[in-house]
Structures are given as C-alpha cells and as structure tokens.
Amino acid sequence: MSDAVVTVRPRRLRVVCWVSAGALLVVFAGLATSLTGTTGDGYGTFQRGDQLAMVGLGVLAALGVLLFTRPRVVADARGVQVRNVLGSYDLPWEVVRGVRFDRGAPWASLELHDDDLLPMVALQAADKEHAVEAVRALRRLHGAHPAVRADDPAPR
Secondary structure, eight states: OOOOOEEEOOSHHHHHHHHHHHHHHHHHHHHHHHOOSBOTTSSOBOOHHHHHHHHHHHHHHHHHHHGGGOOEEEEOSSEEEEEOSSOEEEEEGGGEEEEEOOTTOSEEEEEETTSOEEEEEEEEGGGTHHHHHHHHHHHHHHHHOTTSOTTSOOOO
C-alpha cells in the first residue's frame, strides 16, 4: 500500500471568490457611508443602525461568496473524501468504479459502482493542468487499491 495523500483545492475559483468578497465588502461599506440625511420623501432619516445594517449585509454577502472556496478532495490508499460547496462524502475505494473528467465538463467526478456520479467541484476545468494532474493522481491511487476489480472498465 502506498501512503501517498492527494489533496486538491480549486485554484482559480478561490482567487475569484476572495477578490469578489473583498469587492463586496468595499461596495457595501461605501454604500453605508453614503447613507446620510433624509430619505427620498423626507419623512425619515438614515441612522447609524442603517449604516451598520448595510455593512452587515456586505459581510453576509462576502461570506456567501466564500462558501465557494470550501470544495476540497483528499484521497489516500483507503479512500477519498470529497467536500463540495454543500455536502461532504467519505468513500472507500471499493465503491468507486472510476475517476471521470469528461470533455466539456466543468469539474471531475467519481463514478460509483451503483452508477451514480459524484461531482468533485474542487477539480475545476478552469484550473487546467493542475486539475489534470490531480485526476491522474486520483486514478493512480484508485488503481493501486487491491479491491478494485480487474473486470471493471477503464476509467474515462
């Protein structure tokens, strides 16, 4: 058995999310500072609480964007752990038929023996060679597992 561990996180998506979250905070903070004086009809005025609420909304929006930095895949000789934006899976290699990265697909997926496909959002097509190398490493780990049957079709 190999004691190699493969850990993959999306690269480009993480950069885009962090930049977007920072931009959201700046925009909402700018909006908060511009909320002064009377409202459009003059019946009310913007208070400090309104400004703080706008900053709070910016923080919530930024945290929502940062959820997309959550995906990760960790694999070793025992199995693979997939953490997507919503949901996590811990699978032994025995239930995995193959590792797929179809042409035109936005991310790689695991083909399971029950004919399900489990998306691995951490392996983004936008990451190009980084994703291809990670898929190759996952396929090597999967192929090295003794429970993988020889009569299974080759992974695509």
